[in-house]
Amino acid sequence: MTTGTMSRTTATIVTRVRERARSAPRAVALRHKDFGIWQEVTWGAYWTQVELVAHALLALGVEPGDRVAVHSENRPEWLYADLGTVAARGITVGLYPTNPPAEVAYLLADSGAKLLVAEDQEQVDKALSVLGDCPDLRRIVYLEPRGIRGRYDDDVLMSWPELLALGAAHRAEHPGAVERRMAEAEPDDVMTLIYTSGTTGPPKGVMLTVANVEFAVRTLVEGGGFTAPPPSERDLALSYLPLCHVAERAFTVWFNAAAGVQVNFAESIDTVPANLREVQPTILFGVPRIWEKVLAQVDIRVESASPVKRALTRLWLRVADRIGDTLVRTGGRHTLGTRAAYAMGWVLCYRALRERIGMRRVRYAASGAAPIAPDVLKFYMGIGVPMHEVYGMSENTAVATANRPGRVRLGTVGEPHPGIELKIDDATGEILTRHPGNFAGYWRNPRATADVLDEDGWLHTGDVGEWVEGTHVRITDRMKDIIITAGGKNIAPSEIENALKASPYVKEAVVVGDQRPYLVALIGIEPDTVGEWARRRGLPYTTYRDLSEKPQVRELVQEIVNGVNERFASVEQVKRFAFLPKELDHEDGELTATQKVKRSAVAKLFEDLVEGMYAR
Numbered sequence: 001m002t003t004g005t006m007s008r009t010t011a012t013i014v015t016r017v018r019e020r021a022r023s024a025p026r027a028v029a030l031r032h033k034d035f036g037i038w039q040e041v042t043w044g045a046y047w048t049q050v051e052l053v054a055h056a057l058l059a060l061g062v063e064p065g066d067r068v069a070v071h072s073e074n075r076p077e078w079l080y081a082d083l084g085t086v087a088a089r090g091i092t093v094g095l096y097p098t099n100p101p102a103e104v105a106y107l108l109a110d111s112g113a114k115l116l117v118a119e120d121q122e123q124v125d126k127a128l129s130v131l132g133d134c135p136d137l138r139r140i141v142y143l144e145p146r147g148i149r150g151r152y153d154d155d156v157l158m159s160w161p162e163l164l165a166l167g168a169a170h171r172a173e174h175p176g177a178v179e180r181r182m183a184e185a186e187p188d189d190v191m192t193l194i195y196t197s198g199t200t201g202p203p204k205g206v207m208l209t210v211a212n213v214e215f216a217v218r219t220l221v222e223g224g225g226f227t228a229p230p231p232s233e234r235d236l237a238l239s240y241l242p243l244c245h246v247a248e249r250a251f252t253v254w255f256n257a258a259a260g261v262q263v264n265f266a267e268s269i270d271t272v273p274a275n276l277r278e279v280q281p282t283i284l285f286g287v288p289r290i291w292e293k294v295l296a297q298v299d300i301r302v303e304s305a306s307p308v309k310r311a312l313t314r315l316w317l318r319v320a321d322r323i324g325d326t327l328v329r330t331g332g333r334h335t336l337g338t339r340a341a342y343a344m345g346w347v348l349c350y351r352a353l354r355e356r357i358g359m360r361r362v363r364y365a366a367s368g369a370a371p372i373a374p375d376v377l378k379f380y381m382g383i384g385v386p387m388h389e390v391y392g393m394s395e396n397t398a399v400a401t402a403n404r405p406g407r408v409r410l411g412t413v414g415e416p417h418p419g420i421e422l423k424i425d426d427a428t429g430e431i432l433t434r435h436p437g438n439f440a441g442y443w444r445n446p447r448a449t450a451d452v453l454d455e456d457g458w459l460h461t462g463d464v465g466e467w468v469e470g471t472h473v474r475i476t477d478r479m480k481d482i483i484i485t486a487g488g489k490n491i492a493p494s495e496i497e498n499a500l501k502a503s504p505y506v507k508e509a510v511v512v513g514d515q516r517p518y519l520v521a522l523i524g525i526e527p528d529t530v531g532e533w534a535r536r537r538g539l540p541y542t543t544y545r546d547l548s549e550k551p552q553v554r555e556l557v558q559e560i561v562n563g564v565n566e567r568f569a570s571v572e573q574v575k576r577f578a579f580l581p582k583e584l585d586h587e588d589g590e591l592t593a594t595q596k597v598k599r600s601a602v603a604k605l606f607e608d609l610v611e612g613m614y615a616r
Helices: 013-023 043-059 076-087 101-111 121-129 160-173 177-183 210-222 246-259 269-279 288-304 307-330 336-356 374-382 446-452 493-501 527-536 544-548 551-565 599-605 607-615
Strands: 028-034 037-042 067-071 091-095 115-118 139-142 157-159 190-195 205-209 236-239 262-265 283-286 364-367 387-391 421-424 430-434 459-468 472-478 506-512 519-525 574-579
Touching: 013 043, 013 076, 013 246, 028 043, 028 076, 037 043, 043 076, 043 160, 043 177, 067 076, 067 101, 067 121, 076 091, 076 115, 076 177, 076 190, 076 246, 091 101, 101 121, 115 121, 121 139, 139 160, 157 160, 160 177, 190 210, 190 246, 205 210, 210 246, 236 246, 236 269, 236 283, 246 262, 246 283, 269 288, 283 288, 288 307, 288 374, 288 493, 288 527, 307 336, 307 374, 374 387, 421 459, 446 459, 472 493, 493 506, 493 519, 493 551, 506 599, 519 544, 519 551, 519 607, 527 544, 527 551, 551 574, 574 607, 599 607
Parallel strands: 028 262, 067 091, 067 115, 091 190, 115 139, 139 157, 236 262, 283 364, 364 387, 519 574
Antiparallel strands: 028 037, 190 205, 421 430, 430 459, 459 472, 506 519
16 A cells, blocks of 8 residues: 555545535435334435544554454445445455354454454354454454343453444544545555455455546446446435445445435345335346346246236236347337337236336346346346346456446347456457456455456456457356366356256256266255245145155256257256255355355265266
8 A cells, every 4th residue: 555645636435425415414325224114314424424433443543554344234334334444544344244253264364354343243253253363353343232232241342332432532532533544545545355255265355446446436337337327316226235245335335425326225135025115226236146036936926826817917927028029139129019018018017016026116227246047137128127237346346348228138248338448368268357447456365366467457357258249248157167078068057057047946056067978967946936836736845855855846847957958059958957955055165155156065065966967
C-alpha cells in the first residue's frame, strides 16, 4: 500500500454514501426486518453508523492496511462494518456464514485479521474455538447478544453497541479524524479481500483495490453495464446471497452506494421466497441454483393445483414456452405476436404467477457465478422476467461480459463490456481479460498471482470459451474440469450437467469419465419436487435416501437422462448413473460456500459408486 495524499474529491464507495447522506439524508437507503416489521434506514442514519464504526476502528488501533473480517448473514451491520473499514483505510474480509471452524481458522489466519465482526453465538463460538490459530485477532465484536452476554468472560469480546459507543467517544474527542483518514486514501489501496471458493485447493484472497472497485462501479452501475436504463433511486433490490461474494457485493453495496438503489435485506436464505413476494424487487440477481429452485417450486404448485387451475396454468406455460422461443430468436425483443400473446397471458396467468414468485416488478434479472441451462433462462423470459446471463469473477472485479437488453443470445454470457479487452487463446480456448478492474494479486501469494496474471496484464480466467456470431462469448467449461475420455475425446461436463439439472427433479449432477471408456453420472434428486411427485402417486418414503432408492424414482430419472442423451453425440452421452445417497453439503466438504460442487472431493467420497458403474 502506498502512502501519499490524494484529492479529497476522489470518489470511493464510502464517499458516495457520505455524499448521498448530505444531499438526501431522509431518503431510504436500506430496509431490514425486525420482529417481523420492515425497518427503514435513511442515508443520514447509514452514514452515521459508518462513521461511528470507522471512529471505533481508529480507537482500537486499526491502521491503513489492517484487515477487519465480517462473519454474518446479510444485514445492515455488514455494510456498516464494510464501509467503516474502508473509511479507516482498512481491508474488509468477508466470511461465509456456513464456513465451519476449520475454514474460519484458515481465513482469519491467512488474512491476518485484527478484528472480527461476528453475527451471533454460533459464529462467536467458531472464532473462540480457533482463537489460538489466529495470532493477529485481537477483538471479536458480536451483533446478537443472545447466548453470549453473561455467559462468556473473555476480554476479546465486545458487543456492537459497545463498539458504536467507543466510536462516538472517539468522534467527540477527535472530530474529523475519519474524514482525514478517508482523504489519505490512494487508488491502489487494497479495499477488500474476496476469497476464492477453493474448489481445487485452499482459498486464495483476491485483493481488490479502490481503483478496481471504482472501475467496476463506472462500468456496471453508472455506465449501465448490466441494466438499461442504468439503476437509480427508484429501483429495489433484495440482498440474500453471501456478501463476501463479489457478485452480491456489486448488486448490494455498489449498486446502493453509486446509484441509490434501495436495498432490502432478506431475513435469511430460508425466507427468500416470502421476502421476494413482500419486496417485489425491480433488480434481481441469482446464482443458477436459485433460479432452478424457483422453477422447481413453480412445478410443485402447478401439479398441486386443482384440475381446472392446473390445466389453465399448463396451457399458458405452453404459450410462455412459445414466447420464449421467439425471444430467443430475436435477442429478447418482442414481436407483435408475442406482445399480444403475453398481454392476454398477463391477465390470465403471468401476473399472478410473477406476483407469487416475487418477480412482478423485475425489470432486470441476471444469472451468474456458474453455468445455467438455457431452458431455465427461457422459462423466465417466456413469463416476462427479463433474464440475462452475465459473467465475471472476483479476479476481474466481476467485469467481463453481459447479455444486454435486446441483444440476448441464449447459451452465451453476452458481450464484453465497453472499455475492456477480452480475447480467447487460440491454442487453449482460455478466456483472457485485461482492464483496470483486474485485481492486484492474491494475498501473500505471488506465485499463484503469476500463474493467472501475466506480464502483459492479461488475466487468465481458467474458463474455456468461444465466440458466437463474433460478438458474444460462450463458456464451455472450466479448463480443469474438461474430461478427456480413454478414446481421447475432450468433453465439457458442465453442459451435460446443466441439461440434467434443468429438470425440476434433479438437484445435482456430477459427470465422470476422465480416462474412462464412457461417461457416467452421480445424480442427486430434488427432494421437494420428487417428494411431491411420489406423494401424488401414493409412494410412501421416510428419508432422502429411501426416496432415491424407489424403483419408480429411478425410472423417472432414467427418462430424464434418456431425454438429455438425445441432445448430445454418443461419446457425450451418460451411459449409466447412480444416485447420491445424501444431499451434498458445505460442512461435509462436498460443496463450496457458493454451492459449487467440489468434484475431486465428491469423486473420492463416492468412489465406490463410480467404480460400480464401470464394473458392470
